[in-house]
Amino acid sequence: MLKDSILMKEEIKNKLIYILKSQYNIDTLVPSFIPKITVPAQSHGDYSTNIALILAKKLNENPNTIAENIKSYLEGFECTVKDGFINIWIPKDTLIKNLFTKGIIEKKNEKVIVEYSSPNVAKPLHIGNLVSTIVGDSIYRIYKYLNYDTVNENHLGDWGTQFGKLLYAVESWGDSKKIEKNKSEELLKLYIRFHKEEEDDNELKDKGKVYFKRLQEGDPKLVKLWDDYKSWSIKELERIYKILDIKFVNQHGESFYEASSKKIIKDALKRKIAKRDKDGSVVIDTGEKVPLLIQKSDGTTLYSTRDIAALKYRCENMGKDIIIYEIGVEQKHAIEQMVKATTMLGYTKEAKIYLIFNGFVKLQNKEKLSTRKGNIITVEEVIKEVEKETQSIMVKRGINDKSVIENIAVGAIKFNILKKHYSKDTEFNWKTLLDFNGNTSVYLQYTYVRCKSLTRGITSKEDNLIFNEQEEILLLRKLYHFNNIIEDAKLSPNILAEYLLDIARLYNGIYQKYNILKEKEEVKNSRLMLTKKTMDTIKEGLELLGIKTVDKM
């Protein structure tokens, strides 16, 4: 069986550890002496380690001498030494074998939850929700590919004072017929009106809280309205998620944690981790300047309480090992404090918690998006607009296939987000979004289509493959590292996006330079195998980004 690039990396690492121990008597448990294996830039081999440079100081010896010595013990590997680095080259026949075999990724024992998207219900999904939704989904797909036991979770905002506000607005100003007719528009209007009017009306501010308290206490009329809006809203969300090709295994709303939140407050008070203020509010002192509020003075819970309950539920009831949150950076402080409090309460057990904070989406006039102020662009609007542009281009090319157009449009939206690091702020810009040239998903899909039409109806053989051109070797090397890249892209899908662009650029260079179908039989067959692998790699990589390929465009 072919060792895939992850296994190979492990093997090199283990071998180096053995050499360090046996030849240099180095304690490889010391972090700085754990050999670091990197995939270097082209022309420096397939794997590289700087361990000789690190040892040079400790041993007071020339790094090249050390490197040469380590190299002599690295049996079975093709190595070169340069500038103190040990560069390891994967033999060409392994690279070639990689064209038609697939390394198996070992099954991991850890259970993983990825929480992302988590929009508020009764409001449309808008571009502010998009980064978390798309990046989170890619992380989820990547963990699954790496063979972790993975589920995703949509922590719906279906509870809290915001609902008190909405229900008050519906009762006082709403026209039930109008609402029935067009829920999304009317509810949004009411929500915006409430926020506008509460700015200079303190009494109104309290109304939201009062209504939430009534909802929390089970006022049947309010509960019914809330229930209606919620189930309608979930249907709406699912319609959009379907277009985006996103499916959630778990979709617990915040309301799901209401009962356990109450218990947590009691538990925290009893164990003196939390204390009650004079006004009736309950706080946990996490050692920061401002303690974490977990109960309001009117006795109701907050998002923080329900977040603690959710984390507890995941750690205890679901027995999870790795819990990933993909959320907006504006919640950074709140979530970190919440995790701290949950840990203080002893609910997190051994779970590793990774917090991924994505940047803001701003409008071009630098204004921050805000549902409350009503300046939002909905995801549906964006999809429609990009589809329109896609279609106008496709018509010129004589194609009018709805699913092709949808895949290209959705892909363009996703890739635009995924190609850069999630922490970057984004200025929402139609021009960039509608530009389908260069570093885009369209470029990747186009490359895929080229490969597809080249290999259509042609059977290529797995033997007598010859690759002598430099470009071919570069591409072979790049293709070999697919699994390695996925491993690196676990919490940072932009690494995968970047990699796929590299693959496509290398391939297109070859495609343009050589006329593959007109080559002699062996060369032609070899290049077709390379084409096939490129095609499969792009397809698989795009899938991990949540983007579909198309067969023609």
Next chain:
RNA sequence: GCUUUCGUAGCUUAAUGGAUAAAGCAACUCCCUUCUAAGGAGAAGAGUGCAGGUUCGAGUCCUGCCGAGAGCGCCA
């Protein structure tokens, strides 16, 4: 004010403390009677906000300054 994140070609971004800082867009010159030109080739374009420091080695780590964004109990 306190806390925090970020300043890389004209623009959008990449770069695990490591090897000549890498792409795309825009502008320039070429390449479709040739496997899909949403493509390719070429030339041009930054020494990474500024000043120090640590290191064999700094865009990356530390300190200060300048600039921008964000967060700072009863919203989520």
